[in-house]
Amino acid sequence: MADLLIRNANLPDGRTGQDVLVQAGRIAAVGPALCVPEAIPLLEADGWLLSPPFVDAHFHMDATLSYGLPRVNTSGTLLEGIALWGELKPLLTEEAIAERALAYCDWAVAKGLLAIRSHVDVCDERLLAVRALLDVKRRVAPYLDLQLVAFPQDGVLRAPGAQANLIRALDLGVDVVGGIPHFERTMADGAESVRWLCELAAERGLRVDMHCDESDDPLSRHVETLAFHTLRLGLQGRVTGSHLTSMHSMDNYYVSKLIPLVAEAGLHVVANPLINITLQGRHDSYPKRRGMTRVPELMAAGVNVAFGHDCVMDPWYSLGSADMLEVASMGLHVGQLTGQAQMQSCYEAVTSNAARVLGLAGYGLAPGCRADLVLLQARSTVEAIRLRPARLAVLRGGKLLASCPAQHTRLDLPGRPGLVDFGAATAH
Numbered sequence: 001m002a003d004l005l006i007r008n009a010n011l012p013d014g015r016t017g018q019d020v021l022v023q024a025g026r027i028a029a030v031g032p033a034l035c036v037p038e039a040i041p042l043l044e045a046d047g048w049l050l051s052p053p054f055v056d057a058h059f060h061m062d063a064t065l066s067y068g069l070p071r072v073n074t075s076g077t078l079l080e081g082i083a084l085w086g087e088l089k090p091l092l093t094e095e096a097i098a099e100r101a102l103a104y105c106d107w108a109v110a111k112g113l114l115a116i117r118s119h120v121d122v123c124d125e126r127l128l129a130v131r132a133l134l135d136v137k138r139r140v141a142p143y144l145d146l147q148l149v150a151f152p153q154d155g156v157l158r159a160p161g162a163q164a165n166l167i168r169a170l171d172l173g174v175d176v177v178g179g180i181p182h183f184e185r186t187m188a189d190g191a192e193s194v195r196w197l198c199e200l201a202a203e204r205g206l207r208v209d210m211h212c213d214e215s216d217d218p219l220s221r222h223v224e225t226l227a228f229h230t231l232r233l234g235l236q237g238r239v240t241g242s243h244l245t246s247m248h249s250m251d252n253y254y255v256s257k258l259i260p261l262v263a264e265a266g267l268h269v270v271a272n273p274l275i276n277i278t279l280q281g282r283h284d285s286y287p288k289r290r291g292m293t294r295v296p297e298l299m300a301a302g303v304n305v306a307f308g309h310d311c312v313m314d315p316w317y318s319l320g321s322a323d324m325l326e327v328a329s330m331g332l333h334v335g336q337l338t339g340q341a342q343m344q345s346c347y348e349a350v351t352s353n354a355a356r357v358l359g360l361a362g363y364g365l366a367p368g369c370r371a372d373l374v375l376l377q378a379r380s381t382v383e384a385i386r387l388r389p390a391r392l393a394v395l396r397g398g399k400l401l402a403s404c405p406a407q408h409t410r411l412d413l414p415g416r417p418g419l420v421d422f423g424a425a426t427a428h
């Protein structure tokens, strides 16, 4: 029995005038002018862009929407953000974390963001945030895939009890092993933390996602160690290096050896352009480094690169709205990814590439995939990045989760009345 026919959509791969048939919550067929014998519910796409939902490969849901608690970050710097998080942590309650996380998930759904990998701080004896986000994960499961990473914010070797707490978090059901090697006390401790965490993940059959080399120090090279242990333990395709900002500042000859190693190890890479462009390069005078990892070169080498939002209205970042198109736009600009294929890659960095990082099953528009879809008021992926348009419909398993009418602004200019939608003149 058919659930829904979506008529006349443009698709992210450039196909136009496509119908999508949804049956039993999954995509049954995609093609022009599909013949459907029975009367089934119809969604007219009117040539707007129908896409698989946005996926955020890197987020911190335990801190989100805490802006102003207990005070705002007046300088906007990483150091004040860390100090502020230290002030906030003793005041946190499980209920308040869950409430803010649920509010963020509402924002996410409204923006067509239906899968999020969130790091959760495990450097807390009470594991408050872990318990809160595991509860949120269960509650949002009908409409949003929330994947949790056990993140030892203060260093798994450096922070007393962090190894035991991380294991407890995994035992409670956290999905992915996290780490932060550049924050350990020495390079040697950083390397040792990578070894210990990768072996733990291998023993338990889990994925790995480490905050790695989030620094402007060109000698912060833990990604090399991460790739080494990935290969040694046969974890190819299951390990992610997040941030990798030091790669921006590394010696070019060294990088010419490093990127092939990253590719050989099948590492996923996640850049967080909104946060990297604001927090990196803060010790520089002029010129100031951008700090984002080498996205175009990694993509050219065949590495799967995704973009994450990282923070929204928390101690480190006062802005953000769960809109992954804002993330894609910033990544495009910071990486100078303005080639036609590169702009398409930026869209993929917040959709299909990010889905590969999470290992999402049934993601996409092929027959058999889950009918998780977002209809955008744009004609193409590039236009979507340019306009960050209205999400006209957001569907999960073919069922409507959120909707809004198409946005048009009426102009009452002398002699030139009419509607402006910012898209009519584009060739995309």
Ligand code: FE2
Residues within 6 Å of the ligand: 058, 059, 060, 119, 211, 310
């Ligand atoms: Fe992060």
